[in-house]
Amino acid sequence: MAEPRTDRLPDRETAGARLAEAVAGWLASHPDLPAPVVLALPRGGVPVAAPVAARLGAPLDLLLVRKIGAAGQPELAAGAVAEGMEGRIENRDVIALTAMRAADLDAAATHERAEIARRRARWLPGRAPLSLSGRTAVVVDDGIAT
Numbered sequence: 001m002a003e004p005r006t007d008r009l010p011d012r013e014t015a016g017a018r019l020a021e022a023v024a025g026w027l028a029s030h031p032d033l034p035a036p037v038v039l040a041l042p043r044g045g046v047p048v049a050a051p052v053a054a055r056l057g058a059p060l061d062l063l064l065v066r067k068i069g070a071a072g073q074p075e076l077a078a079g080a081v082a083e084g085m086e087g088r089i090e091n092r093d094v095i096a097l098t099a100m101r102a103a104d105l106d107a108a109a110t111h112e113r114a115e116i117a118r119r120r121a122r123w124l125p126g127r128a129p130l131s132l133s134g135r136t137a138v139v140v141d142d143g144i145a146t
Contacts, residue, residue: 016051044142
């Protein structure tokens, strides 16, 4: 892909339109990749991903992930879970520094998985996640951190 631009864009839709052209060009130069599916990280990634999916003629779905916050410091990532993922990703350095116990991580992961399920049911009622088997996943976020 081309070098990323560092100028600010007026809105997420404009960012999505620019990203759509870049991704379409990149995929055109890689004809060996299977049909794409666009995955948006809610909520900010959705308006960026929608033009990408439209330009590619690809289905759009949400990629639901949740951070596992460190004990007493919820914004410090001790790990993460994602929809459809077995197990969890752990930040062993943070876990060691905060002396989080396995039971605390298990409880937090269970809580975050329930929140992922609640959001899927609320935002996409009755719709299971799209199958990614044999597809090229294009993951899109807005790049704005809280």
